[in-house]
Amino acid sequence: DTGVSQDPRHKITKRGQNVTFRCDPISEHNRLYWYRQTLGQGPEFLTYFQNEAQLEKSRLLSDRFSAERPKGSFSTLEIQRTEQGDSAMYLCASSPRGGTRSYEQYFGPGTRLTVT
């Protein structure tokens, strides 16, 4: 069990550029979540997958945001035409299948995005 990994850890981009982040969950976990965390606040839910199906998407996720989990393993989060308000830490989490522990989320280290 190597834990949840995210790549890159830091990204600086200019306004208007597109960025893509990757998350690799714990291998036996079938649920994967994306959250956004700004300084001094708790994580805000963006979207979640069960296997390859995207089951829920927050209203926070504008049409500039898209997430995929093509084979039910790793996931990507893409932000198109970035804006300064997109600057935040993007967190990925995964949880195991079935049972009461399926509600426990294991977080990755996050990708810190800075839009200049």
Place this chain on the structure above:
Amino acid sequence: AQTVTQSQPEMSVQEAETVTLSCTYDTSESNYYLFWYKQPPSRQMILVIRQEAYKQQNATENRFSVNFQKAAKSFSLKISDSQLGDTAMYFCACSHTNAGKSTFGDGTTLTVKP
């Protein structure tokens, strides 16, 4: 919709002392879970303790315990024998059983002083 409120932005405690962090929540669901997560400075978030709403008994994990008051929708975290490594931001979260996502509070920054 769920909401989670942590009314203490910052707290401090002396090493070896006990501290209690407060959390209130609101949910219309009958089946849900409550969590406390710890986020040390520049490190990733980890689960500290979990409480199933249908269980009356308060959860404990070593030095960490909760006081779950379902009617009052209150879920506080008690840390006994505080250690320097407990310095972190602590988030209270709620997840209902029909959805995977969690709703988080805005956190309490805890500093343990030597």
